[in-house]
Amino acid sequence: MPGNHFSSIPMVDLQEELALIREPVLEAVTEVLDSGDYILGEKGEKLEKLTAQYVGASYSIGVASGTDALQLSLEALDIGPGDDVITTPFTFFATAGTIAKTGARPVFVDIEEETYNIDPSKIEEVITQNTKAIIVVHLYGKATNMNTIMKIAREHNLFVIEDACQAIGTEYDGKRVGSIGDIGCFSFFPSKNLGAFGDAGLVTANDRKLYEKIFQLRNHGSSEKYHHSLIGMNSRLDEIQAAILLVKLYYLDIFLHKRKEAANIYTENLKDLVKTPPIASSREHTFHQYCIESDKRDELALDLESNGIDSAIYYPIPLHLQPVFDYLHYKQGDFPIAEKVAERILALPISPTLSFQKQDYIITTIRRFLENNG
Numbered sequence: 476m477p478g479n480h481f482s483s484i485p486m487v488d489l490q491e492e493l494a495l496i497r498e499p500v501l502e503a504v505t506e507v508l509d510s511g512d513y514i515l516g517e518k519g520e521k522l523e524k525l526t527a528q529y530v531g532a533s534y535s536i537g538v539a540s541g542t543d544a545l546q547l548s549l550e551a552l553d554i555g556p557g558d559d560v561i562t563t564p565f566t567f568f569a570t571a572g573t574i575a576k577t578g579a580r581p582v583f584v585d586i587e588e589e590t591y592n593i594d595p596s597k598i599e600e601v602i603t604q605n606t607k608a609i610i611v612v613h614l615y616g617k618a619t620n621m622n623t624i625m626k627i628a629r630e631h632n633l634f635v636i637e638d639a640c641q642a643i644g645t646e647y648d649g650k651r652v653g654s655i656g657d658i659g660c661f662s663f664f665p666s667k668n669l670g671a672f673g674d675a676g677l678v679t680a681n682d683r684k685l686y687e688k689i690f691q692l693r694n695h696g697s698s699e700k701y702h703h704s705l706i707g708m709n710s711r712l713d714e715i716q717a718a719i720l721l722v723k724l725y726y727l728d729i730f731l732h733k734r735k736e737a738a739n740i741y742t743e744n745l746k747d748l749v750k751t752p753p754i755a756s757s758r759e760h761t762f763h764q765y766c767i768e769s770d771k772r773d774e775l776a777l778d779l780e781s782n783g784i785d786s787a788i789y790y791p792i793p794l795h796l797q798p799v800f801d802y803l804h805y806k807q808g809d810f811p812i813a814e815k816v817a818e819r820i821l822a823l824p825i826s827p828t829l830s831f832q833k834q835d836y837i838i839t840t841i842r843r844f845l846e847n848n849g
Protein backbone atom coordinates (compact mmCIF):
# COMPACT_ATOMS: atom_id res chain seq x y z
CA MET A 476 0.00 0.00 0.00
CA PRO A 477 2.12 2.90 -1.23
CA GLY A 478 2.06 5.94 1.01
CA ASN A 479 -0.61 4.45 3.23
CA HIS A 480 0.12 4.85 6.92
CA PHE A 481 -3.18 3.23 7.95
CA SER A 482 -3.64 -0.51 7.70
CA SER A 483 -6.97 0.01 5.95
CA ILE A 484 -9.94 2.33 6.13
CA PRO A 485 -13.27 0.48 6.36
CA MET A 486 -16.63 1.94 5.26
CA VAL A 487 -17.61 2.31 8.90
CA ASP A 488 -15.44 1.53 11.89
CA LEU A 489 -17.73 0.00 14.51
CA GLN A 490 -14.90 -0.85 16.89
CA GLU A 491 -13.76 2.77 16.94
CA GLU A 492 -17.30 3.82 17.78
CA LEU A 493 -17.57 1.16 20.48
CA ALA A 494 -14.34 2.41 22.07
CA LEU A 495 -16.09 5.73 22.77
CA ILE A 496 -19.01 4.14 24.59
CA ARG A 497 -17.63 0.84 25.84
CA GLU A 498 -18.21 1.54 29.55
CA PRO A 499 -21.91 2.51 29.43
CA VAL A 500 -22.60 -0.28 26.90
CA LEU A 501 -21.05 -2.94 29.13
CA GLU A 502 -22.92 -1.56 32.12
CA ALA A 503 -26.23 -1.65 30.23
CA VAL A 504 -25.65 -5.22 29.01
CA THR A 505 -24.68 -6.39 32.50
CA GLU A 506 -27.83 -4.84 33.91
CA VAL A 507 -29.95 -6.87 31.47
CA LEU A 508 -28.05 -10.10 32.17
CA ASP A 509 -28.60 -9.62 35.88
CA SER A 510 -32.28 -8.74 35.47
CA GLY A 511 -33.24 -12.15 34.05
CA ASP A 512 -35.59 -10.35 31.61
CA TYR A 513 -34.37 -10.95 28.08
CA ILE A 514 -37.21 -10.28 25.65
CA LEU A 515 -39.84 -7.51 25.67
CA GLY A 516 -39.03 -5.97 29.01
CA GLU A 517 -38.31 -2.65 30.65
CA LYS A 518 -35.46 -1.64 28.32
CA GLY A 519 -37.52 -2.32 25.23
CA GLU A 520 -40.42 -0.28 26.59
CA LYS A 521 -38.13 2.59 27.44
CA LEU A 522 -36.59 2.47 23.99
CA GLU A 523 -40.06 2.54 22.42
CA LYS A 524 -41.01 5.57 24.49
CA LEU A 525 -37.80 7.50 23.75
CA THR A 526 -37.69 6.66 20.04
CA ALA A 527 -41.33 7.72 19.61
CA GLN A 528 -40.38 11.03 21.22
CA TYR A 529 -37.22 11.33 19.16
CA VAL A 530 -38.99 10.64 15.86
CA GLY A 531 -42.01 12.71 16.86
CA ALA A 532 -44.50 9.88 16.34
CA SER A 533 -47.29 8.95 18.77
CA TYR A 534 -46.27 5.29 18.99
CA SER A 535 -43.27 3.10 18.46
CA ILE A 536 -42.93 -0.70 18.47
CA GLY A 537 -39.63 -2.54 18.81
CA VAL A 538 -39.25 -5.45 16.38
CA ALA A 539 -36.54 -7.87 15.31
CA SER A 540 -35.24 -6.06 12.18
CA GLY A 541 -35.91 -3.36 9.61
CA THR A 542 -37.14 -6.04 7.22
CA ASP A 543 -39.69 -7.20 9.79
CA ALA A 544 -40.73 -3.58 10.37
CA LEU A 545 -41.64 -3.34 6.68
CA GLN A 546 -43.29 -6.76 6.63
CA LEU A 547 -45.43 -6.08 9.72
CA SER A 548 -46.42 -2.65 8.39
CA LEU A 549 -47.69 -4.09 5.12
CA GLU A 550 -49.57 -6.81 6.98
CA ALA A 551 -51.11 -4.29 9.36
CA LEU A 552 -52.45 -2.38 6.35
CA ASP A 553 -54.00 -5.64 5.03
CA ILE A 554 -51.87 -5.53 1.91
CA GLY A 555 -51.70 -8.83 0.01
CA PRO A 556 -52.55 -10.62 -3.23
CA GLY A 557 -54.23 -8.37 -5.80
CA ASP A 558 -52.76 -5.19 -4.35
CA ASP A 559 -50.12 -2.92 -5.90
CA VAL A 560 -47.53 -1.10 -3.81
CA ILE A 561 -45.50 1.67 -5.44
CA THR A 562 -41.84 2.06 -4.54
CA THR A 563 -38.37 2.91 -5.85
CA PRO A 564 -36.20 0.44 -7.75
CA PHE A 565 -33.09 2.02 -6.22
CA THR A 566 -33.05 0.73 -2.66
CA PHE A 567 -32.03 -2.23 -0.52
CA PHE A 568 -33.83 -5.41 -1.56
CA ALA A 569 -36.01 -5.61 1.58
CA THR A 570 -38.14 -2.62 0.52
CA ALA A 571 -39.56 -4.52 -2.46
CA GLY A 572 -38.92 -8.04 -1.15
CA THR A 573 -41.39 -7.55 1.69
CA ILE A 574 -44.05 -6.24 -0.71
CA ALA A 575 -43.69 -9.38 -2.84
CA LYS A 576 -43.67 -11.56 0.27
CA THR A 577 -47.19 -10.40 1.19
CA GLY A 578 -48.37 -11.50 -2.28
CA ALA A 579 -48.79 -7.89 -3.43
CA ARG A 580 -47.09 -6.56 -6.55
CA PRO A 581 -44.16 -4.13 -6.32
CA VAL A 582 -44.67 -1.31 -8.85
CA PHE A 583 -41.50 0.67 -9.48
CA VAL A 584 -41.14 4.36 -10.29
CA ASP A 585 -37.85 5.95 -11.38
CA ILE A 586 -35.80 8.14 -9.05
CA GLU A 587 -34.78 11.79 -9.08
CA GLU A 588 -31.27 12.43 -10.35
CA GLU A 589 -30.50 14.84 -7.51
CA THR A 590 -31.85 13.05 -4.42
CA TYR A 591 -31.79 9.38 -5.57
CA ASN A 592 -35.28 9.09 -4.06
CA ILE A 593 -38.54 8.20 -5.83
CA ASP A 594 -39.62 10.89 -8.30
CA PRO A 595 -43.05 12.08 -7.09
CA SER A 596 -43.87 13.53 -10.52
CA LYS A 597 -43.89 10.01 -11.98
CA ILE A 598 -46.09 8.35 -9.37
CA GLU A 599 -49.55 9.28 -10.57
CA GLU A 600 -49.11 7.61 -13.97
CA VAL A 601 -48.80 4.15 -12.35
CA ILE A 602 -51.67 4.46 -9.86
CA THR A 603 -54.52 2.03 -10.62
CA GLN A 604 -57.56 0.73 -8.75
CA ASN A 605 -55.27 -1.90 -7.23
CA THR A 606 -52.80 0.57 -5.74
CA LYS A 607 -52.92 0.48 -1.95
CA ALA A 608 -49.74 2.14 -0.73
CA ILE A 609 -46.49 3.91 -1.51
CA ILE A 610 -43.26 2.95 0.24
CA VAL A 611 -40.81 5.84 0.08
CA VAL A 612 -37.17 5.29 1.02
CA HIS A 613 -35.10 8.11 2.48
CA LEU A 614 -32.03 6.78 0.71
CA TYR A 615 -28.59 7.31 2.23
CA GLY A 616 -30.29 9.43 4.93
CA LYS A 617 -31.72 12.05 2.53
CA ALA A 618 -35.38 12.90 3.07
CA THR A 619 -37.85 12.18 0.28
CA ASN A 620 -40.05 15.06 -0.88
CA MET A 621 -42.81 14.15 1.60
CA ASN A 622 -45.10 17.12 1.02
CA THR A 623 -45.72 16.07 -2.58
CA ILE A 624 -45.90 12.37 -1.67
CA MET A 625 -48.51 12.98 1.05
CA LYS A 626 -50.58 15.15 -1.28
CA ILE A 627 -50.66 12.42 -3.95
CA ALA A 628 -51.42 9.74 -1.35
CA ARG A 629 -54.34 11.68 0.17
CA GLU A 630 -55.80 12.43 -3.26
CA HIS A 631 -55.74 8.76 -4.23
CA ASN A 632 -56.50 7.29 -0.84
CA LEU A 633 -53.18 5.48 -0.48
CA PHE A 634 -51.20 4.60 2.62
CA VAL A 635 -47.64 5.86 2.93
CA ILE A 636 -44.93 3.77 4.56
CA GLU A 637 -41.63 5.54 5.14
CA ASP A 638 -38.67 3.19 4.86
CA ALA A 639 -36.47 5.26 7.16
CA CYS A 640 -34.01 2.42 7.78
CA GLN A 641 -31.13 4.66 6.67
CA ALA A 642 -32.51 7.89 8.01
CA ILE A 643 -33.16 8.04 11.73
CA GLY A 644 -33.01 11.69 12.81
CA THR A 645 -33.38 13.08 9.28
CA GLU A 646 -35.58 16.15 9.28
CA TYR A 647 -38.08 17.34 6.72
CA ASP A 648 -40.14 20.50 6.88
CA GLY A 649 -39.93 20.75 10.68
CA LYS A 650 -40.60 17.06 11.31
CA ARG A 651 -38.51 13.95 11.57
CA VAL A 652 -38.86 11.17 9.03
CA GLY A 653 -40.95 8.26 10.21
CA SER A 654 -43.56 10.62 11.68
CA ILE A 655 -44.92 12.00 8.40
CA GLY A 656 -46.45 9.01 6.60
CA ASP A 657 -48.85 6.47 8.11
CA ILE A 658 -46.00 4.21 9.27
CA GLY A 659 -42.25 4.61 9.70
CA CYS A 660 -39.81 1.68 9.52
CA PHE A 661 -36.34 1.75 11.05
CA SER A 662 -33.44 -0.69 11.11
CA PHE A 663 -30.87 -0.96 13.87
CA PHE A 664 -28.57 -3.23 11.84
CA PRO A 665 -25.07 -2.65 13.27
CA SER A 666 -23.84 -0.39 10.44
CA LYS A 667 -26.93 1.85 10.40
CA ASN A 668 -26.70 5.34 11.92
CA LEU A 669 -28.23 3.98 15.11
CA GLY A 670 -26.94 0.43 15.21
CA ALA A 671 -27.40 -2.42 17.68
CA PHE A 672 -24.86 -5.21 18.15
CA GLY A 673 -27.12 -7.64 16.34
CA ASP A 674 -30.42 -7.37 14.48
CA ALA A 675 -33.18 -5.03 15.67
CA GLY A 676 -35.78 -2.71 14.19
CA LEU A 677 -38.63 -0.36 14.95
CA VAL A 678 -42.02 0.68 13.63
CA THR A 679 -43.50 4.12 14.31
CA ALA A 680 -47.13 5.18 13.80
CA ASN A 681 -49.50 7.96 14.77
CA ASP A 682 -52.75 6.02 14.49
CA ARG A 683 -53.71 4.08 17.61
CA LYS A 684 -55.50 1.24 15.81
CA LEU A 685 -52.56 0.69 13.50
CA TYR A 686 -50.22 0.73 16.46
CA GLU A 687 -52.27 -1.85 18.33
CA LYS A 688 -52.36 -4.12 15.31
CA ILE A 689 -48.59 -4.03 14.74
CA PHE A 690 -48.07 -4.46 18.48
CA GLN A 691 -50.04 -7.71 18.32
CA LEU A 692 -48.62 -8.92 15.00
CA ARG A 693 -45.03 -8.85 16.28
CA ASN A 694 -45.98 -11.34 19.00
CA HIS A 695 -48.13 -13.96 17.25
CA GLY A 696 -51.19 -11.75 17.10
CA SER A 697 -51.70 -11.77 20.83
CA SER A 698 -52.13 -8.86 23.19
CA GLU A 699 -52.98 -11.13 26.09
CA LYS A 700 -50.87 -14.26 26.61
CA TYR A 701 -52.27 -17.31 24.75
CA HIS A 702 -55.20 -15.32 23.30
CA HIS A 703 -54.69 -14.89 19.55
CA SER A 704 -56.83 -12.55 17.47
CA LEU A 705 -54.50 -12.30 14.44
CA ILE A 706 -51.95 -14.51 12.68
CA GLY A 707 -48.73 -12.78 13.58
CA MET A 708 -45.13 -13.85 13.95
CA ASN A 709 -42.21 -13.76 16.36
CA SER A 710 -40.56 -10.43 15.70
CA ARG A 711 -39.76 -9.27 19.19
CA LEU A 712 -36.99 -6.96 20.27
CA ASP A 713 -34.57 -8.39 22.77
CA GLU A 714 -33.55 -6.57 25.90
CA ILE A 715 -29.79 -6.62 25.37
CA GLN A 716 -30.16 -4.86 22.02
CA ALA A 717 -32.68 -2.41 23.52
CA ALA A 718 -30.27 -1.58 26.36
CA ILE A 719 -27.40 -0.97 23.91
CA LEU A 720 -29.64 1.15 21.69
CA LEU A 721 -30.67 3.28 24.67
CA VAL A 722 -27.00 4.11 25.27
CA LYS A 723 -26.42 4.87 21.60
CA LEU A 724 -29.60 6.92 21.24
CA TYR A 725 -28.12 9.29 23.80
CA TYR A 726 -25.18 9.98 21.45
CA LEU A 727 -27.16 9.92 18.20
CA ASP A 728 -27.39 13.67 17.57
CA ILE A 729 -23.68 14.15 18.21
CA PHE A 730 -22.88 11.27 15.87
CA LEU A 731 -25.19 12.62 13.16
CA HIS A 732 -23.51 16.01 13.48
CA LYS A 733 -20.09 14.38 13.01
CA ARG A 734 -21.33 12.64 9.88
CA LYS A 735 -22.55 15.91 8.47
CA GLU A 736 -19.20 17.59 9.17
CA ALA A 737 -17.38 14.78 7.39
CA ALA A 738 -19.84 15.03 4.47
CA ASN A 739 -19.20 18.77 4.16
CA ILE A 740 -15.45 18.19 4.06
CA TYR A 741 -15.84 15.62 1.27
CA THR A 742 -18.09 17.93 -0.72
CA GLU A 743 -15.83 20.97 -0.36
CA ASN A 744 -12.83 18.98 -1.55
CA LEU A 745 -14.37 16.85 -4.30
CA LYS A 746 -17.17 18.85 -5.89
CA ASP A 747 -14.99 20.17 -8.74
CA LEU A 748 -14.11 16.61 -9.82
CA VAL A 749 -17.17 14.41 -9.19
CA LYS A 750 -20.90 14.71 -8.63
CA THR A 751 -21.41 15.14 -4.88
CA PRO A 752 -24.65 14.63 -2.87
CA PRO A 753 -27.28 17.34 -2.54
CA ILE A 754 -26.29 19.95 0.04
CA ALA A 755 -28.77 19.63 2.85
CA SER A 756 -30.32 22.60 4.52
CA SER A 757 -30.77 21.90 8.25
CA ARG A 758 -30.78 18.12 8.72
CA GLU A 759 -32.53 16.93 5.57
CA HIS A 760 -29.58 14.62 5.02
CA THR A 761 -27.96 12.56 7.79
CA PHE A 762 -25.39 10.86 5.54
CA HIS A 763 -25.82 7.23 6.38
CA GLN A 764 -23.85 6.98 3.14
CA TYR A 765 -21.80 9.61 1.39
CA CYS A 766 -21.98 8.80 -2.32
CA ILE A 767 -20.24 10.39 -5.27
CA GLU A 768 -20.84 9.76 -8.96
CA SER A 769 -18.08 9.28 -11.48
CA ASP A 770 -17.68 7.97 -15.07
CA LYS A 771 -14.56 6.22 -13.80
CA ARG A 772 -16.33 4.61 -10.84
CA ASP A 773 -14.95 1.07 -11.19
CA GLU A 774 -11.36 2.17 -11.82
CA LEU A 775 -11.57 4.62 -8.93
CA ALA A 776 -12.83 1.89 -6.58
CA LEU A 777 -9.90 -0.34 -7.59
CA ASP A 778 -7.44 2.49 -7.04
CA LEU A 779 -8.88 3.17 -3.60
CA GLU A 780 -8.67 -0.51 -2.76
CA SER A 781 -4.99 -0.66 -3.76
CA ASN A 782 -4.42 2.26 -1.42
CA GLY A 783 -6.14 0.51 1.50
CA ILE A 784 -9.42 2.43 1.30
CA ASP A 785 -12.76 0.61 1.23
CA SER A 786 -15.60 1.87 -0.92
CA ALA A 787 -18.96 0.30 -1.76
CA ILE A 788 -21.69 0.36 -4.37
CA TYR A 789 -25.22 0.86 -3.08
CA TYR A 790 -26.77 -0.50 -5.26
CA PRO A 791 -25.17 -2.10 -8.32
CA ILE A 792 -28.39 -3.59 -9.77
CA PRO A 793 -31.72 -1.72 -9.59
CA LEU A 794 -34.47 -3.97 -8.29
CA HIS A 795 -36.49 -4.07 -11.53
CA LEU A 796 -33.53 -5.89 -13.13
CA GLN A 797 -33.15 -8.51 -10.37
CA PRO A 798 -33.87 -12.00 -11.77
CA VAL A 799 -36.22 -12.74 -8.88
CA PHE A 800 -38.54 -10.00 -10.23
CA ASP A 801 -38.59 -11.34 -13.82
CA TYR A 802 -42.27 -12.10 -13.31
CA LEU A 803 -42.98 -8.37 -13.09
CA HIS A 804 -41.82 -8.04 -16.74
CA TYR A 805 -39.67 -4.96 -16.36
CA LYS A 806 -36.73 -4.54 -18.72
CA GLN A 807 -33.51 -2.60 -19.15
CA GLY A 808 -34.35 0.98 -20.05
CA ASP A 809 -37.56 1.16 -17.98
CA PHE A 810 -35.97 3.35 -15.29
CA PRO A 811 -33.07 5.12 -16.99
CA ILE A 812 -32.06 7.29 -14.04
CA ALA A 813 -31.85 4.41 -11.56
CA GLU A 814 -29.93 2.39 -14.17
CA LYS A 815 -27.47 5.20 -14.89
CA VAL A 816 -26.86 5.96 -11.21
CA ALA A 817 -26.28 2.26 -10.48
CA GLU A 818 -23.33 2.41 -12.90
CA ARG A 819 -21.81 5.60 -11.51
CA ILE A 820 -22.44 5.67 -7.77
CA LEU A 821 -19.73 5.02 -5.18
CA ALA A 822 -20.04 5.25 -1.40
CA LEU A 823 -16.98 6.48 0.52
CA PRO A 824 -16.09 5.68 4.14
CA ILE A 825 -18.07 7.83 6.55
CA SER A 826 -18.67 7.47 10.24
CA PRO A 827 -18.76 9.64 13.37
CA THR A 828 -15.20 8.56 14.17
CA LEU A 829 -13.58 9.17 10.77
CA SER A 830 -10.48 11.21 11.62
CA PHE A 831 -9.36 14.30 9.69
CA GLN A 832 -6.12 12.52 8.75
CA LYS A 833 -7.91 9.51 7.32
CA GLN A 834 -10.39 11.66 5.45
CA ASP A 835 -7.60 13.81 4.09
CA TYR A 836 -5.83 10.68 2.87
CA ILE A 837 -9.05 9.47 1.15
CA ILE A 838 -9.58 12.85 -0.51
CA THR A 839 -5.94 13.10 -1.66
CA THR A 840 -6.10 9.59 -3.11
CA ILE A 841 -9.32 10.32 -5.02
CA ARG A 842 -8.03 13.65 -6.35
CA ARG A 843 -4.75 12.13 -7.48
CA PHE A 844 -6.54 9.35 -9.35
CA LEU A 845 -9.10 11.59 -11.05
CA GLU A 846 -6.62 14.32 -11.97
CA ASN A 847 -4.40 11.72 -13.62
CA ASN A 848 -7.22 9.74 -15.22
CA GLY A 849 -9.96 12.32 -15.73
Ligand SMILES: *Cc1c(COP(=O)(O)O)cnc(C)c1O
Pocket residue numbers: 540541542543566567569570612638640641661662663664674675676
Ligand atom coordinates in the same frame (compact mmCIF):
# COMPACT_ATOMS: atom_id res chain seq x y z
C1 LIG B 1 -31.13 -1.85 6.17
C2 LIG B 1 -32.33 -1.61 5.35
C3 LIG B 1 -33.48 -2.40 5.44
C4 LIG B 1 -33.55 -3.69 6.23
O1 LIG B 1 -33.16 -3.59 7.54
P1 LIG B 1 -32.64 -4.91 8.34
O2 LIG B 1 -32.61 -4.47 9.74
O3 LIG B 1 -31.31 -5.25 7.78
O4 LIG B 1 -33.64 -5.99 8.09
C5 LIG B 1 -34.60 -2.04 4.71
N1 LIG B 1 -34.58 -0.96 3.92
C6 LIG B 1 -33.49 -0.19 3.76
C7 LIG B 1 -33.55 1.00 2.87
C8 LIG B 1 -32.33 -0.49 4.47
O5 LIG B 1 -31.24 0.27 4.30
